[in-house]
Amino acid sequence: MADTLLNNIIPEFRNEDLGAILNANPMGDLKYRIHFPTEYKTDLTFGSLEGETGAKVKAPIVAMDSDVVLRAREKAEAIKGEMPKVEVGRRKTERDFFRLNDLRNAVRNNPGNQSVKLQLVNKIYDDSVFVVDSVNATMEYMAKSLLSKGYYEAEGGIRVDFSVQVVEASLDWFAPANAQTFNPIKELQDIQKIAMAKGFRYMRAMMDLSTFNQFAASPSVVKFTASFAQNALGLAQTPTLAQVNSALAAQNLPVIEIWESYINDEGKDGVLTSMSGWELGNIHLSGTMDFGTTQYTISPEASIDLNETSKTTTNEFILVSTIAKAAPMQVLTKGLAFATPVLNNVKQKLILKTKLK
Helix, strand or coil: CEEECHHHHCCCCCHHHHHHHHHCCCCCCCCHHHHCCEEECCCCCHHHHHHHHCCEEECCCCCCCCCCHHHHHHHHHHHHHCCCCEEEEEEECHHHHHHHHHHHHHHHHCCCCHHHHHHHHHHHHHHHHHHHHHHHHHHHHHHHHHHHHCEEECHHHCEEECCCEEEECCCCCCCHHHCCCCCHHHHHHHHHHHHHHCCCCCCEEEECHHHHHHHHHCHHHHHHHCCHHHHHHCCCCCCCHHHHHHHHHHCCCCEEEECCCCEEEECCCCCEEEECCCCCCEEEEECCCCCEEEEEECCHHHHCCCCCEEEEEECCCEEEEEEEEECCCEEEEEEEEEEEEEECCHHHEEEEECCCC
């Protein structure tokens, strides 16, 4: 399959326009850059993560006594020198080029119609927007998994585990039998007492919306947040997040934040599955005001000039490259990022597991 100049297939394509479109593309509900601000690293490998953070990097699990155990062990060592990578590709084929020609004709026949022009622009650059959105969605999923479970899985099934302490609640908050007796306030008080004995206190408690709704429905929380008069008259109601946090802060307990976002995972059959990435019932408690960073390095591809390739770096570290192929005619767009979420100050972090079944 021979390479060809991109403009031979899509003459309207301009790298400057692509950069402008990508820079104007919003993050939507994704919050990983808020909770894990970006940090550039000159040396970013799984090995450097182990050395600097203490995270444990493990290769995909292989069944014991199989004939690939030795190879798996070798792979576990080999991946230490690899860089954490997220990569997504999308391809335009002949069917898409027919659609492009239809839109070109519509623009010529309706020169004053801005909607038609916008459709043509979207069709030219939609794959680039898609791969950037996909890389960001993957980073969101990894960050939420890391915060709610203490580990995430990278491409190829590689697990990066930061060994965050995990403790179980005294009762399952989600079990109907415990609806009237589970006590989130006492759980937080006990955890905070242990932390303060170690010389720090938990300041932030991150959870998803479903876990917060369960938290707020507890009779102990309703009573904790209500006024004296409301409790005396039996008028207490399920509190809002603001009411909960006001009461928690007054007792030097960690204030709650909700991380609620969803991404769509597209299967090989094209079916989309909505995923959160957050482990239901888990609460991440942090003794520092920051959770961590999104560490990244710049792909070497960004500085290699190939005439047949259009490329641009957006969102600090996502390299978008587009290359045209002939016979059959197609355009391949790829989004690539060497990046990973990293937890800071792991010894002052704890995951409270409240859904026990």
